[in-house]
Amino acid sequence: MTSTEPQRGAAPTSVALDGPPRVSRRRALGLAGSAVAVAGVGTWAGRVLAPEQVASAADAPANLYLAGTDGWIHLPPTPAIPPYHPDPIGATVAPGMTTYVFGFRNVTGMTDVQRLGQKYHAQHSAPLFWVDEYDGDPAHEFRVRLTNLGLELRPDLFDAHTLHWHGFRNVIPFFDGEPSGSVSVRAGGEFTYVYRPRDPGTYMFHCHVEDVEHVHMGMTGMVFVRPRQNGQTKTHDGRQYSRFLYNDGDGSTGYDREFSMFLSEVWAEAHWADAHIQLPEWSDYRADFALLNGRVHPDTLEPNGPGVNAFDVEEGRTFDADGDLIAPPGRPDLRYQPISSLVTCVEGERVALRFANLGFRESAMTIAGLRMRVVGRDATPMRGRTGADTSYETDTLNIGPGESYDVIVTAPPKTGSGEYDTYLLYNRSFTRSDNLAPGGLGGQATEIRVYADGPGAPAAQSFPNDWGFTA
Numbered sequence: 001m002t003s004t005e006p007q008r009g010a011a012p013t014s015v016a017l018d019g020p021p022r023v024s025r026r027r028a029l030g031l032a033g034s035a036v037a038v039a040g041v042g043t044w045a046g047r048v049l050a051p052e053q054v055a056s057a058a059d060a061p062a063n064l065y066l067a068g069t070d071g072w073i074h075l076p077p078t079p080a081i082p083p084y085h086p087d088p089i090g091a092t093v094a095p096g097m098t099t100y101v102f103g104f105r106n107v108t109g110m111t112d113v114q115r116l117g118q119k120y121h122a123q124h125s126a127p128l129f130w131v132d133e134y135d136g137d138p139a140h141e142f143r144v145r146l147t148n149l150g151l152e153l154r155p156d157l158f159d160a161h162t163l164h165w166h167g168f169r170n171v172i173p174f175f176d177g178e179p180s181g182s183v184s185v186r187a188g189g190e191f192t193y194v195y196r197p198r199d200p201g202t203y204m205f206h207c208h209v210e211d212v213e214h215v216h217m218g219m220t221g222m223v224f225v226r227p228r229q230n231g232q233t234k235t236h237d238g239r240q241y242s243r244f245l246y247n248d249g250d251g252s253t254g255y256d257r258e259f260s261m262f263l264s265e266v267w268a269e270a271h272w273a274d275a276h277i278q279l280p281e282w283s284d285y286r287a288d289f290a291l292l293n294g295r296v297h298p299d300t301l302e303p304n305g306p307g308v309n310a311f312d313v314e315e316g317r318t319f320d321a322d323g324d325l326i327a328p329p330g331r332p333d334l335r336y337q338p339i340s341s342l343v344t345c346v347e348g349e350r351v352a353l354r355f356a357n358l359g360f361r362e363s364a365m366t367i368a369g370l371r372m373r374v375v376g377r378d379a380t381p382m383r384g385r386t387g388a389d390t391s392y393e394t395d396t397l398n399i400g401p402g403e404s405y406d407v408i409v410t411a412p413p414k415t416g417s418g419e420y421d422t423y424l425l426y427n428r429s430f431t432r433s434d435n436l437a438p439g440g441l442g443g444q445a446t447e448i449r450v451y452a453d454g455p456g457a458p459a460a461q462s463f464p465n466d467w468g469f470t471a
Contacts, residue, residue: 062145062192064129064310065108067115068161068185068207068219069149071122072097074333075266075289075296076435076442085268085288089153089275096333099266100153100275102207102217103336104163105325106310106318107147114323120152121324123336125262125294126205126221128464129310133228133247134196142195150187153275160184164208165223166358166402167379169199177208184209200227200246201379202354202404204262212282216270218294220358222260224464225379245352245406246381252389253375255352255408258464259343261425263399263444264291265359287361289435290427290443293339293465296435297426297445303328305338309463341446343425344458344467345411351448354464355397356404363444366396366428367409370448376406396428411450419456420449 074096077086090097103122107115131142148161162184164177173181175193185191207219227247233240234251241254248254265287270280292300305328306318320326327335345351353372357363371393375382382391397405414421426445435442451457458468 060141060143062108062143063131064106064143065110065115065145065147066104066126066163067107067118067147067149068102068104069119069122070100070102070151070153071120071336073099073101073124073218073294073336074299075099076299079435081268081288084272087272087275094333094335099268100217100271101336102151102214102219104207104219104221106307107323108310110319110323114319115147116149117323119149121336122218123294123307123325123338124218125264125291125337125339126219127307127310127318128222128224128260128339130224130226130464131195131197132226132230133200134198135228142197143192144195145190145192146185147190148185148187154277156277158187159214160186160209161207161214161219162209163193163205164211165193165195166204166206167404168195168197168203171195179209182208197225199379200225201376201381202260202356202406203379204356204358204402204404206358213270213274213280215358216265216267216360217274218264220262220264222262222354222356224354239348239350241350245376245408248375248381252391253352253381253406253408254350256349257343257345257461257468258352258354259341260293260339260464261341261353261355261365261446262293262339263355263357263359263363263365263427264294265289265361266291285360287359290359290363292341292444292446294337295334295339295341297442299331299334299337300341300446302331302334302340304340304465304467305334307338308340308465311463340465340467341425342467343446343448344420344451344469345448346451346453346457347411347414348453349411351409351411353407353409354404355399355407357399357401360401362401362429363399364396364428365399365444366426367448368395368424368426370409370412370423371395372397372407372409374405374407378404409448411448414450414452420451423448423450 072090072093075098086098101124103124104126105118105123106127146163151157162177176182183191203223205221205223207214227244229244229247233242236251236254241251245253266289268288273280307325325335373393375391384390
């Protein structure tokens, strides 16, 4: 059997492939959550559903297939934080690898052999995915299938995994991913989550089992809900748009390009402790590295790898013949951190920046020399109760943990003599913009590059975070 798509009639609950597991402290919560979900009822589009009706909602093929596992990523070897960073185990796995992580991988379209071979190949900051606003047709529900490949380096941990769509409104407990009222996917199992997204905007998703640890270790990602207004043509400030952040009615959230800016953190001691069979003391938390889309500056400026998103990818492939990720050109050490943060645009264009913070500290993201118009916060458009426009301009976003912002930046005319004008986008909280790295700038920092309209300008985007150039 080579097909990896869910078959009709397959059980939607977590199914063990290797016999009854031992019960541990970590797994007890997941098992209890499964019992609650199966015993309860759910509200779905205003109707009360019996358990068997809830289960049958996950009985159709999935749109996206994710896998949870562990692995290694690259962070700058300096500053050294002995004995925690760089972790010597990483170099034995692959050159340049420094930090042990957990993460989600996109295994859609893989054979069974390829999929199972992705254990110990976790991606930090999961691939972006997006869904269309639900139109009321049950055939257009969005399904994400999650399988748990287990932890290669820590087989003593029987951690379950879930997919919790952070901020998703009105989800029934069965599909929420919060393990005390939902289903947890134990090692060797799988489960299909079903969504009817009704509120456009920018969201996050993460594992909710041992959530402090699993979120910090990298089981996180971003998800967008596209508004139903997309595809319509609206004029705003003399320019026509067909892509929008929200159902604004007037084109005010229209944009030409979009880029994700996902904020997270690494406390080196915690990652080392998980790799070396130690127990982190989370009350001692102190972030050593601040990441933007899973990288730190200057790696944030390096090219994308094919694992940026779950849909539009180069030649339709995100993986090699063995199912492993393909590294960005010239950077094999960034194989499992494929998402670039570099912003490229053409003068006069409107650029949508989607910010989300799943670190544990507030951030202050700043653009030097440009203003951002905030049009949405936490997947809610900036409109008053009467529909009045409450969007505002700023040069700094103060983003708390678990928050998201949708902003639009209008690219100014190119004025410099070089190939492009450069504007710095960075976290003005000093300890998260330098990481005490040699040369100063590091951490959550990237560039916005504005090109002149005409020859040499970036082409139209094929997917979010696409530069418009062939790397």
